[in-house]
Amino acid sequence: MSTEHGHDHHPRPDSELALRARALEALLAEKGLVATDAIDAVVELYERDVGPQNGARVVAHAWTDPAYRERLLADGAKAIAELGFVGAQGDNLVAVANTPSVHNVVVCTLCSCYPWPVLGLPPTWYKSPPYRARVVAEPRAVLGEFGLELPDEVEIRVWDSSAEVRYLVVPMRPAGTDGLTEEALRALVTRDCMIGTAVPQTGSR
Amino acid sequence: MDGIHDLGGMHGFGAVVAPGGEAPYHERWAARVCALHMLVELERLGARPGGRATREEMDPVDYLAASYFERWLWSAEQGLLRKGTIAAGEVEHMMERLAAGGPEPPPHRDPEQAARAVERLREVVPMQPATRPRFVPGQGVRVRRMHPAGHTRCPRYVRGARGVVERVRGAEELPDLAVYERDAPVEPVYAVAFGSDELWGRGEEPPWTVALDLWESYLEEAE
Numbered sequence: 001m002s003t004e005h006g007h008d009h010h011p012r013p014d015s016e017l018a019l020r021a022r023a024l025e026a027l028l029a030e031k032g033l034v035a036t037d038a039i040d041a042v043v044e045l046y047e048r049d050v051g052p053q054n055g056a057r058v059v060a061h062a063w064t065d066p067a068y069r070e071r072l073l074a075d076g077a078k079a080i081a082e083l084g085f086v087g088a089q090g091d092n093l094v095a096v097a098n099t100p101s102v103h104n105v106v107v108c109t110l111c112s113c114y115p116w117p118v119l120g121l122p123p124t125w126y127k128s129p130p131y132r133a134r135v136v137a138e139p140r141a142v143l144g145e146f147g148l149e150l151p152d153e154v155e156i157r158v159w160d161s162s163a164e165v166r167y168l169v170v171p172m173r174p175a176g177t178d179g180l181t182e183e184a185l186r187a188l189v190t191r192d193c194m195i196g197t198a199v200p201q202t203g204s205r
Numbered sequence: 206m207d208g209i210h211d212l213g214g215m216h217g218f219g220a221v222v223a224p225g226g227e228a229p230y231h232e233r234w235a236a237r238v239c240a241l242h243m244l245v246e247l248e249r250l251g252a253r254p255g256g257r258a259t260r261e262e263m264d265p266v267d268y269l270a271a272s273y274f275e276r277w278l279w280s281a282e283q284g285l286l287r288k289g290t291i292a293a294g295e296v297e298h299m300m301e302r303l304a305a306g307g308p309e310p311p312p313h314r315d316p317e318q319a320a321r322a323v324e325r326l327r328e329v330v331p332m333q334p335a336t337r338p339r340f341v342p343g344q345g346v347r348v349r350r351m352h353p354a355g356h357t358r359c360p361r362y363v364r365g366a367r368g369v370v371e372r373v374r375g376a377e378e379l380p381d382l383a384v385y386e387r388d389a390p391v392e393p394v395y396a397v398a399f400g401s402d403e404l405w406g407r408g409e410e411p412p413w414t415v416a417l418d419l420w421e422s423y424l425e426e427a428e
């Protein structure tokens with residue numbers, strides 16, 4: 001298979017799928033079963049309120065408050081709830097911390113389980129066959145595609161999520177960030193840092 | 206079920222980092238199907254076994270050819286059909302009506318349903334504590350060789366492999382049964398770590414660890 005193909009290459013045209021999706025929504029609206037405004041509300045929830053900005057707040061807080069970090073690593077779900085982040089697909093959230101000797105990376109080989117309350121909806125690559133097939137079997141090659149090279153002595157731990165247990169990676173705080181406020185630290189914590197396919201970068205890199 | 210969805214370790218899928226990979230979706234219909242499917246499940250309009258296990262039943266050729274939310278559209282429709290919420294042919298009929306420029310049904314407003322959905326999506330249902338777990342942290346376990354025809358959370362690539370229990374996560378209904386029926390047995394769930402040599406043999410990369418959460422009946426004592 002060519003590596004040139006994109007993730008959205010598939011034989012059925014979007015126009016036909018869009019029509020089918022519109023028809024299903026219209027049918028359920030006509031039957032009075034699924035409300036148009038309920039669909040709007042759920043779409044908005046994940047486009048506006050729930051996304052990686054939530055996870056970045058959790059991580060930056062853990063970087064600046066050692067007691068919070070301890071609570072986060074002991075009971076992830078309870079600790080994210082302290083900051084107001086709760087909900088579907090985060091019930092049994094486990095936070096795993098990177099250290100100088102351990103790097104964590106998260107996948108769901110069977111479907112697309114992901115810690116929604118802190119990261120929102122997963123990117124397409126996370127849900128697609130290449131990542132799900134490969135990261136458990138050749139993690140360094142996959143991380144290399146993301147531009148992440150780790151020393152040989154670092155143990156990579158791949159967490160294969162389930163519907164009941166989801167993972168959030170707590171990356172290491174980069175050196176040279178002692179003077180930054182918690183708010184400024186949040187900007188360093190990207191989505192991929194919390195999946196484990198990247199590590200936080202400071203401006204000097 | 207040993208279906209196409211059980212992808213761990215398979216070869217031939219190409220690059221992970223590829224065009225179109227970054228966003229959760231690229232078309233408005235996909236965003237709305239995502240929300241619609243959540244509502245179908247929250248409002249119990251679809252039949253068991255629900256979206257995830259239903260998608261595992263998809264024809265493998267269709268599964269791989271479909272985009273992610275195309276699979277969700279399929280499983281939403283399947284659930285609704287199997288429950289009898291919609292009848293065969295109704296979606297196609299509506300498609301023809303809309304494509305012909307026929308009248309679009311007026312939007313159905315239900316602020317209560319909207320509020321209920323957002324509230325339910327923010328609910329937390331923590332795992333129960335495990336009572337009398339059979340295995341303890343540090344203990345060696347072997348994943349049973351099995352070949353279940355239905356849904357399971359035990360991927361093929363760990364079956365038969367020896368791992369070490371790291372944590373007792375808690376207790377949860379066995380998903381293999383819980384997706385199909387009420388009151389499925391509740392079992393301890395363990396975080397089990399496997400060495401890459403055990404799973405894949407020695408390869409080019411320095412050894413790594415794969416950890417996953419496995420239900421007690423997936424496991425037996427390692428010799």
